[in-house]
Amino acid sequence: MLKFIKSHMSTIGGIEIYPLISFIIFFVFFLIVAILVFKESKENISIMSNLPLEDETEHSSNI
Amino acid sequence: MNNNTLEKFSYDNIIVRNFIFATMIWGVIGMVVGLLAALQLVFPVLNFADITTFGRIRPLHTNAVIFAFVGNGIFSGVYYSLQRLCKARMFSDTLSRINFWGWQLIIVSAVATLPFGITTSKEYAELEWPIDIAITIIWVVFGWNMFGTILKRRQQHLYVAIWFYIGTFVTVAVLHLVNSFEIPVTFLKSYSWYAGVQDALVQWWYGHNAVAFFLTTPYLGLMYYFVPKAANRPVYSYRLSIIHFWALIFMYIWAGPHHLLYTALPDWAQTLGVVFSVMLIAPSWGGMLNGLLTLRSVWDKVRVEPVLKFFVVAITAYGMATFEGPMLSLKSVNAIAHYTDWIVAHVHVGALGWNGFLTFGMIYWLIPRMYKTELFSTRLANFHFWIGTLGILFYALPMYWAGFTQSAMWKEFTQDGVLAYPNFLETVLQLRTMYMLRALGGVFYLTGVIVMCYNIAKTVAAATVFEKNEEAEAPALPAVYHAHKGDHWHRWIERKPIQLMFFSLIVILIGGMVEMIPTFLVKSNIPTIRSVKPYTPLELEGRDIYIREGCNNCHSQMVRPFRSETVRYGEYSKAGEFVYDHPHLWGSKRTGPDLHRVGGKYPNSWHYNHMLDPTLTSPNSIMPAYASMLENILDISDTEKKIAAMRTLGVPYAEGYEKNVHAEMRIQADAIVKSLAADNIKVTRDKEIIAMIAYLQRLGTDIKVNDSTSIK
Numbered sequence: 171m172l173k174f175i176k177s178h179m180s181t182i183g184g185i186e187i188y189p190l191i192s193f194i195i196f197f198v199f200f201l202i203v204a205i206l207v208f209k210e211s212k213e214n215i216s217i218m219s220n221l222p223l224e225d226e227t228e229h230s231s232n233i
Numbered sequence: 234m235n236n237n238t239l240e241k242f243s244y245d246n247i248i249v250r251n252f253i254f255a256t257m258i259w260g261v262i263g264m265v266v267g268l269l270a271a272l273q274l275v276f277p278v279l280n281f282a283d284i285t286t287f288g289r290i291r292p293l294h295t296n297a298v299i300f301a302f303v304g305n306g307i308f309s310g311v312y313y314s315l316q317r318l319c320k321a322r323m324f325s326d327t328l329s330r331i332n333f334w335g336w337q338l339i340i341v342s343a344v345a346t347l348p349f350g351i352t353t354s355k356e357y358a359e360l361e362w363p364i365d366i367a368i369t370i371i372w373v374v375f376g377w378n379m380f381g382t383i384l385k386r387r388q389q390h391l392y393v394a395i396w397f398y399i400g401t402f403v404t405v406a407v408l409h410l411v412n413s414f415e416i417p418v419t420f421l422k423s424y425s426w427y428a429g430v431q432d433a434l435v436q437w438w439y440g441h442n443a444v445a446f447f448l449t450t451p452y453l454g455l456m457y458y459f460v461p462k463a464a465n466r467p468v469y470s471y472r473l474s475i476i477h478f479w480a481l482i483f484m485y486i487w488a489g490p491h492h493l494l495y496t497a498l499p500d501w502a503q504t505l506g507v508v509f510s511v512m513l514i515a516p517s518w519g520g521m522l523n524g525l526l527t528l529r530s531v532w533d534k535v536r537v538e539p540v541l542k543f544f545v546v547a548i549t550a551y552g553m554a555t556f557e558g559p560m561l562s563l564k565s566v567n568a569i570a571h572y573t574d575w576i577v578a579h580v581h582v583g584a585l586g587w588n589g590f591l592t593f594g595m596i597y598w599l600i601p602r603m604y605k606t607e608l609f610s611t612r613l614a615n616f617h618f619w620i621g622t623l624g625i626l627f628y629a630l631p632m633y634w635a636g637f638t639q640s641a642m643w644k645e646f647t648q649d650g651v652l653a654y655p656n657f658l659e660t661v662l663q664l665r666t667m668y669m670l671r672a673l674g675g676v677f678y679l680t681g682v683i684v685m686c687y688n689i690a691k692t693v694a695a696a697t698v699f700e701k702n703e704e705a706e707a708p709a710l711p712a713v714y715h716a717h718k719g720d721h722w723h724r725w726i727e728r729k730p731i732q733l734m735f736f737s738l739i740v741i742l743i744g745g746m747v748e749m750i751p752t753f754l755v756k757s758n759i760p761t762i763r764s765v766k767p768y769t770p771l772e773l774e775g776r777d778i779y780i781r782e783g784c785n786n787c788h789s790q791m792v793r794p795f796r797s798e799t800v801r802y803g804e805y806s807k808a809g810e811f812v813y814d815h816p817h818l819w820g821s822k823r824t825g826p827d828l829h830r831v832g833g834k835y836p837n838s839w840h841y842n843h844m845l846d847p848t849l850t851s852p853n854s855i856m857p858a859y860a861s862m863l864e865n866i867l868d869i870s871d872t873e874k875k876i877a878a879m880r881t882l883g884v885p886y887a888e889g890y891e892k893n894v895h896a897e898m899r900i901q902a903d904a905i906v907k908s909l910a911a912d913n914i915k916v917t918r919d920k921e922i923i924a925m926i927a928y929l930q931r932l933g934t935d936i937k938v939n940d941s942t943s944i945k
Contacts (some may be wrong), residue, residue: 192747196483199740203479207472219471221318221392222461 240387240709243702244316246603248329250699252309253596255337256302257686260592263297264679270294271672273857274824275665280857284348287824287857288783292359293347298584299357301340303448306592308332308375310455311398313599315379318395318458320388320707324381328374335371339364350781351421355436355816357443358412362423365413372409376402383730387707391730393474397454399730400482400737404446407741412439418878419871422777426882429811430497430759433819434752438489438745445485448583449551452591453481456524456548459595463540469526473519480516482737484509486744491562494571495793496819497808502752503564509744510562517555524548539614543594546622550586554579569644572789572823574664575636578629585625585678593617593685600689603703604696613688621681627674631667638663644797652800657826658851762809765935767884768928770872770894771901775928777875778921779818782859789820790829790932803830803933810935813884825856832934837905838912840926862921869898901927 273279273287280286316323323329342364346352352359360368379402383395412435414426425432461468468474490498490506525548528535535541557579561570570576601608608614642660645653654660693699768776779785792798794805806829811817835843839850844862847854873891880886902918905926909916916922 188747188751192743195743199483200476200480204476207475210472215471216467218390218392219461219467221388221390222314222394222458223465223467 238708239706241704241706242322243704245312245323245326245329245701246699246703247701248323248326248333249309249313249599250603251333252305252312253599255333256305256309256592257596257682257689259297259301259305259340260589260682261679261686263294263302264675264682266290266297267294268672268675268679271668271675274668274855275672277855277857283350283861286782286859288786289348289350289352291786292352292356292783293344295357296343296347296359297340299443299447300343303452303584303588303592304336304340306588306595307401307447307451307455308336309592309599310459310595311379311451314394314455314458315382315398318388318392319382319386320705321382321386324378324385328378328381332371332375332378335367335374339367339371342367346421350783352780352783353415353423353425353816354780354783354785354818355412355425355432356440356821358409358436358439361421362413362415362417363420365409365415368409369406369413372402372406376406380730380734387710389710391733392458393468393471393478394454394458395730396478396733396737397450397457399734400478400741401446401451401454403734403738404442404450404482404486404741407738407745408439408442408446411435411745416878416881418874422871424875424878424882425816427815427817428882428884429814429817430499430808431753432815432817433493433496433811434490434498434502434749436817437492438486438748441489441492442486444580444583445488446482448588449485450482452588453477453520455591455595456520456544459591459598460524460527460544460548463538463544463594463598464528464531464534466527466531469523469529473523477516477520477523479740481513481520483740483744484513484516486741487748488513488558488562490748491567492821493819494562494564494567495795496791497806497811499752499808502748505748507562507564511559514556514559517558518552521548521552521555524551539611539618540594540598542615542618543590543597546618546625547587547590547594550582550590550625554583554587557582568793568795569640570636571793572821573636573640574632574667575640576822578632578636581628581632582625585621585628589678590621593621593682596685596689600692603700604693605698605700606692606696609688609691609695613684617681617684617688620677620684624674624676624678624681627677628671629674631670631674635664635667635671638667643801644795646797652797655801657801658854661824661855662853759808759812761812762807762936765810765812767813767879767886768931769897769901770876771898771924771927772931773875773879773928774867774869774872774898775924775926775931776818778862778925779928780816784828785818785820787820787822787824787856788826788828789823790827791819792827792829798827802827804936806933807936810933813879815879815882815884828929828932830933832930832932836912837908837926837930838914840929841909841914841916841922844922844925862925863916865921866919867921867924869895872898 269279269285270287270290273290283289312323312329339360343360346361346364347359351361353361358365379398383391383399415423416426417423427435457468457474487509488506490502491510492506494503494507496503525545528541528545531541535545560566561576561579597608597614639660642654642663647653790806792802792805799805811819841863843850844859846858846860847856872894876886876891876894880888880890899918902923905923906916906918
């Protein structure tokens with residue numbers, strides 16, 4: 171494994187594998203996040219999104 | 234929540250108030266300095282003393298706005314919202330105070346060093362090494378205080394704003410540490426650890442991500458808290474906010490190389506920057522739409538609430554800037570925009586619109602709440618909104634015009650195939666009207682800020698009570714967490730904020746490492762050029778004067794491989810020419826011409842007269858006069874140390890070379906004095922101007938076109 175990395179590190183040939191690997195990591199990560207987010211129940215999401223609004227008794231301001 | 238015993242505690246409002254006041258004061262100062270810099274480009278006479286020359290004032294302006302105005306704005310909003318979202322007082326009042334006073338001290342030290350030419354020359358990281366260490370300490374204090382608060386929270390969930398704060402803390406820490414690697418020479422002088430292309434890459438990885446993680450992510454966190462508060466509506470889509478967070482922090486870290494398109498940076502790194510910059514549109518616009526759509530059912534309120542008006546324009550400006558950024562990173566567009574005022578317009582849409590207006594909205598919302606009163610004058614707040622908006626327009630539009638104009642003039646050839654405007658100065662003088670209008674925009678914007686300060690001062694004065702410690706109560710968190718069916722998947726990461734920090738760290742490190750490691754390790758990235766030699770001691774001292782005066786704020790040292798540039802300046806710049814440049818001085822803006830090939834272009838006497846008064850050699854030049862260089866004795870007390878430091882960094886000065894530096898300097902200086910005498914200029918060899926001329930005449934002379942053979 172290390173040999174594989176070293177050979178790329180000593181020559182510019184094959185350097186394109188780095189962005190490619192990273193992009194794949196990112197894309198997979200992104201897909202997982204997206205899937206999990208959309209599987210989330212409405213109820214939980216609504217609890218979360220209301221968090222800022224319940225930290226005080228909101229009086230409607232008329233600045 | 235299965236625990237109903239209510240705990241009583243209080244929120245610390247003093248720290249929030251202090252940061253708000255600091256934001257307002259530094260905001261006014263930073264913008265006044267900006268206005269001075271803008272006016273200097275129209276009326277060069279305003280460079281009235283060494284400490285007020287544009288080259289020294291410009292970094293003061295950028296640092297004041299970014300770290301003093303926006304920095305204190307971040308702390309104001311974070312210290313207010315974090316306590317309430319965690320239902321807990323800040324972890325430690327002492328740490329809060331250290332954070333506050335330490336940060337102000339750092340800003341004061343910037344004011345006390347930058348105008349005196351004490352600078353590293355790296356954009357947005359100009360502060361010298363002792364201040365860099367102080368920044369690190371205060372940042373750790375901030376993080377410690379934040380995580381302490383998160384760990385003792387009474388709210389199970391971590392709202393998305395806190396994720397943005399955590400991401401900000403982690404990434405700014407990494408950026409600051411990596412970019413600030415420098416070798417101290419004296420107490421207030423250091424050299425960047427990196428050289429040339431590598432230094433440029435690290436610098437712009439940092440510079441771009443300062444925009445991302447100091448001016449964007451913390452403010453997005455503030456947006457996700459204060460916009461719902463002001464609208465009294467939850468955020469439009471919480472799901473989107475989660476995707477927004479992860480996508481944004483992952484992608485932003487890659488985009489730095491788009492500041493170096495068509496430079497000597499390896500092509501693959503440039504392309505990488507472009508690809509990720511274009512992809513950045515998605516999360517950025519996701520965030521913008523999320524902010525704007527939060528207001529979808531309260532547009533009637535926007536008509537009457539100045540706070541919401543400020544937020545609407547702020548989020549819109551964010552959307553414009555984040556659309557424009559990816560466009561500017563397309564190579565074809567960048568070929569036009571780089572080095573011009575277009576970039577200045579771009580950053581000011583972000584700074585004035587997004588950061589400024591979100592800060593103002595936040596202040597107008599917070600102060601009346603903390604003082605339990607009404608705002609002194611809604612009419613004045615509305616006036617601030619309109620004159621501020623007008624100010625942004627008057628700033629941005631002339632700068633776009635100036636950018637297009639200058640770029641078109643630089644690139645224009647006549648039918649005979651020669652440059653239409655061979656004299657660079659013609660292209661500068663063409664912009665004076667636009668610079669005037671830009672300054673007017675600045676005046677408008679600043680007027681609005683001063684009106685806000687008055688409005689807030691009156692509000693505070695009229696208030697009868699300020700809640701130093703706002704009472705609150707909440708049930709304690711159960712000691713043992715009971716998972717229940719259909720549990721939120723993010724819960725495991727949320728329950729452990731340290732895990733969230735760790736994951737965001739991994740995410741940003743991936744981008745940083747992929748970009749940098751190959752550039753640092755691969756030999757063939759930077760072909761060695763045999764003829765490139767280290768600077769002589771005199772040239773090195775001249776280079777330090779160049780850094781001190783901030784010449785790189787107006788002059789680039791990077792000729793791009795375009796016909797319009799090679800005809801104007803000479804051979805385009807090669808990566809191998811900069812291997813001894815600690816730090817690099819490529820610059821990012823051409824208010825004056827590129828200097829990379831200026832060596833040998835003019836006689837020594839031309840440079841002498843040009844520094845004495847630029848209009849002697851270039852009528853109507855807007856460059857400040859540096860007559861003091863003709864009088865000041867060159868300080869050579871640290872030359873040996875400088876040479877030794879450079880050797881440590883890998884510059885091949887032979888061991889013991891220090892012993893000869895003074896003799897060498899004398900020989901080189903005498904030659905310059907002699908050539909000046911031939912042109913009837915009498916000057917002794919110990920003056921700063923001699924070193925300056927030595928450096929300028931050296932620039933770009935290491936290679937000739939037919940001698941640029943690379944050694945593999």
